[in-house]
Amino acid sequence: DTGVSQDPRHKITKRGQNVTFRCDPISEHNRLYWYRQTLGQGPEFLTYFQNEAQLEKSRLLSDRFSAERPKGSFSTLEIQRTEQGDSAMYLCASSLRTSGYYTGELFFGEGSRLTVL
Amino acid sequence: TQLLEQSPQFLSIQEGENLTVYCNSSSVFSSLQWYRQEPGEGPVLLVTVVTGGEVKKLKRLTFQFGDARKDSSLHITAAQPGDTGLYLCAGRESGANNLFFGTGTRLTVIP
Numbered sequence: 001d002t003g004v005s006q007d008p009r010h011k012i013t014k015r016g017q018n019v020t021f022r023c024d025p026i027s028e029h030n031r032l033y034w035y036r037q038t039l040g041q042g043p044e045f046l047t048y049f050q051n052e053a054q055l056e057k058s059r060l061l062s063d064r065f066s067a068e069r070p071k072g073s074f075s076t077l078e079i080q081r082t083e084q085g086d087s088a089m090y091l092c093a094s095s096l097r098t099s100g101y102y103t104g105e106l107f108f109g110e111g112s113r114l115t116v117l
Numbered sequence: 118t119q120l121l122e123q124s125p126q127f128l129s130i131q132e133g134e135n136l137t138v139y140c141n142s143s144s145v146f147s148s149l150q151w152y153r154q155e156p157g158e159g160p161v162l163l164v165t166v167v168t169g170g171e172v173k174k175l176k177r178l179t180f181q182f183g184d185a186r187k188d189s190s191l192h193i194t195a196a197q198p199g200d201t202g203l204y205l206c207a208g209r210e211s212g213a214n215n216l217f218f219g220t221g222t223r224l225t226v227i228p
Contacts, residue, residue, distance in 0.1 A: 004159070033215070042121075042205050042218035043160070056215055091159055104148055104209055106216060108159025 004109035006092050012115045013082055020078045021112040025094030032075050033106060034067055035091040036060065043091055049075060050097065082116045089113050120144050121206055121219035129225040130196055138191045138222045140206035147211040149182055149189050152218075154203040160218075196226045 005024045013019050025032050030051050035043035046065070047057045051072040061067075064082075069075040079086055090113075093106035121142045130136055140149070148167045152160035164173050166182035166189065173180045177200075179192040189206055206219040 031214075035218070040126075040203075040221065040223065042123075042207075042221045045215045045217060048215055050214075093159070104150065104165060104216065105162045106160075108161070110158050 004092055004094050004107055006090075006109035006112045008112055009110065010113050010115075012117065014117050015082060015084060017082055018078065018080045019082055019114060020076055021090050021092075021114075023075045023077070023092030023094075023109060025073070025075070025092070026096075026107055027073075029094035029096045029107070030072070031095045031097050032069055033093040033095075034075070034077050035093065037089045037091055037111070038087075046077075079114075082114075084116045087114055087116045120217045121208055123204075123206060123219040123222045125222060126220065127223050127225075129227065132198060132226055132228050133195050136193050136196060136224070138193075138204055138224070140189045140191075140219050142187050142208060144208065144210060145186050146208035147186070147213075148209050149186070150207045150209075150216070151180055151189070151191055152205045152207060154205060154221075160203075160205055193224075196224075198226045198228050200224060201226050 007022045033048040034046040037043040045058050046061050047067050049069040052069050064080045067077045089111040091111045093108045095106050124139045150165045151163045154160040164180045169184045169186045171182045177194045181190050204222045207216045209216050
């Protein structure tokens, strides 16, 4: 297993276009998180899944954003009608939550950098 | 809105110097983590602290969780150029499943 992978690593698009990012978590991890990070800032929480269920969404996640994890494995984050303010690094992370002790460690991918022109 | 404020925001020091980074919040956290992020990569976990007053050491790095579990500090002794990066604290509130990150401290260690 090579860890969390994200695709594409870089995406340049024009304002108003739709974009989709994919995240493949570590295979046995049941939790998957999406964060957004702008230059020099800490990651901002967007949403997370436990298996296929989307359990929490941030107020930052406007109705132009939608995330899915249809089979509890990979996840997609789609942004519709992109705006220049959407330009950021979109980070995916996964973790394993069991009934026992939970370390809470998140394993991050390398991110997908979006530039909206 | 950021729940966790880090200071300083930027820090540039000479190799061999000591430094402390602070992470403060008005919220109480059940656990707090420190991550380090290098350019073009995702954050990587350094440590998790869960008990108020807890101190953990990782080689030249010392992490402390405040008694009230609202703040934390990271102290680096004899900094090395390899310590250069963005240091992020991240807190998890009691009963919450998401992790909120701090504003970050960008450290540069000059050889």
